[in-house]
Amino acid sequence: MAAPMGEGPPGPEPGAAPYGNFPNYSRFHPPEARVRLLPRGLLRSLFPAPAGPLLGLDVGCNSGELSVALYRHLLGLQESKGSLDEPAAGKDLNLLCCDIDPVLIERAQQCSPFPASISFAELDIMDSSARDSFLSSYLGRFGRSTFDIGFCMSVTMWIHLNHGDRGLVEFLAFLSSVCTYLLMEPQPWKCYRAAARRLRRLGRSDFDHFRALAINGDMVERITQILTKDCAMELVRCFGSTSWDRSLLLFKSSASSPEGRSPVLKNEVPEQEQQL
Numbered sequence: 015m016a017a018p019m020g021e022g023p024p025g026p027e028p029g030a031a032p033y034g035n036f037p038n039y040s041r042f043h044p045p046e047a048r049v050r051l052l053p054r055g056l057l058r059s060l061f062p063a064p065a066g067p068l069l070g071l072d073v074g075c076n077s078g079e080l081s082v083a084l085y086r087h088l089l090g091l092q093e094s095k096g097s098l099d100e101p102a103a104g105k106d107l108n109l110l111c112c113d114i115d116p117v118l119i120e121r122a123q124q125c126s127p128f129p130a131s132i133s134f135a136e137l138d139i140m141d142s143s144a145r146d147s148f149l150s151s152y153l154g155r156f157g158r159s160t161f162d163i164g165f166c167m168s169v170t171m172w173i174h175l176n177h178g179d180r181g182l183v184e185f186l187a188f189l190s191s192v193c194t195y196l197l198m199e200p201q202p203w204k205c206y207r208a209a210a211r212r213l214r215r216l217g218r219s220d221f222d223h224f225r226a227l228a229i230n231g232d233m234v235e236r237i238t239q240i241l242t243k244d245c246a247m248e249l250v251r252c253f254g255s256t257s258w259d260r261s262l263l264l265f266k267s268s269a270s271s272p273e274g275r276s277p278v279l280k281n282e283v284p285e286q287e288q289q290l
């Protein structure tokens with residue numbers, strides 16, 4: 015399967031996916047090519063003695079293929095013919111996966127092999143009132159205030175194009191406030207140009223913010239800077255890059271406690287945003 019350099023498949027279809035809500039995203043950016051960069055036993059090394067189930071948040075999950083692949087990979091589950099392994103006792107991970115596109119979420123729900131552990135929900139992560147009450151209520155079911163790990167895979171560009179520099183910084187501040195660890199897969203700048211080009215080819219105008227973005231260039235570097243300088247996170251490790259040039263980076267909050275008792279869902283505006 016060809017892996018294009020840009021963010022979507024060739025042809026006009028991506029122009030109709032202004033949030034990156036491509037219907038068959040996992041076909042051209044296969045989950046397996048991403049999860050195999052993550053070491054087996056990663057969860058165990060990050061959380062050697064969890065007090066209860068681990069909680070994960072997957073933002074922009076599309077139709078859930080990557081969420082399921084991450085779940086399997088992190089728990090060391092094999093997909094066997096005809097039957098699906100259940101997680102062994104003591105390997106408890108609950109994933110909350112959200113996406114802005116209700117059709118993609120419906121598909122994810124219908125196809126989920128682990129409905130008891132992986133929940134899919136329609137949510138615009140930039141809508142702070144809907145987001146905060148929804149996430150608080152999910153976390154509250156586990157007596158928690160934060161997620162152990164967040165996944166933000168190929169989503170930053172879409173937030174950035176649709177919400178501008180301010181939106182990107184706000185988004186990263188939000189993620190860092192609610193996740194102890196954060197796995198990020200930022201799109202490089204060339205994908206931004208490709209996405210804007212595709213829109214133009216369709217005779218539509220640029221994304222509202224594209225030409226005004228002051229955060230640009232080396233997006234891995236820029237996002238790392240924001241997370242480490244403004245959001246009290248540290249870069250723990252880079253797991254390498256996919257063949258289509260996406261790096262996988264793991265960050266850890268320097269502020270949160272292992273029990274998830276750090277301040278929740280706060281909407282603090284970091285220093286960098288105030289300067290924008």
Ligand SMILES: C[S@@+](CC[C@H](N)C(=O)[O-])C[C@H]1O[C@@H](n2cnc3c(N)ncnc32)[C@H](O)[C@@H]1O
Binds near residue numbers: 036080
């Ligand atoms: C390029 S896809 C990545 C899908 C998946 N994370 C992966 O890497 O395979 C980006 C996804 O982010 C979702 N998305 C974009 N903006 C969003 C928002 N504000 N809230 C929730 N999801 C959003 C899109 O609908 C789309 O499914």
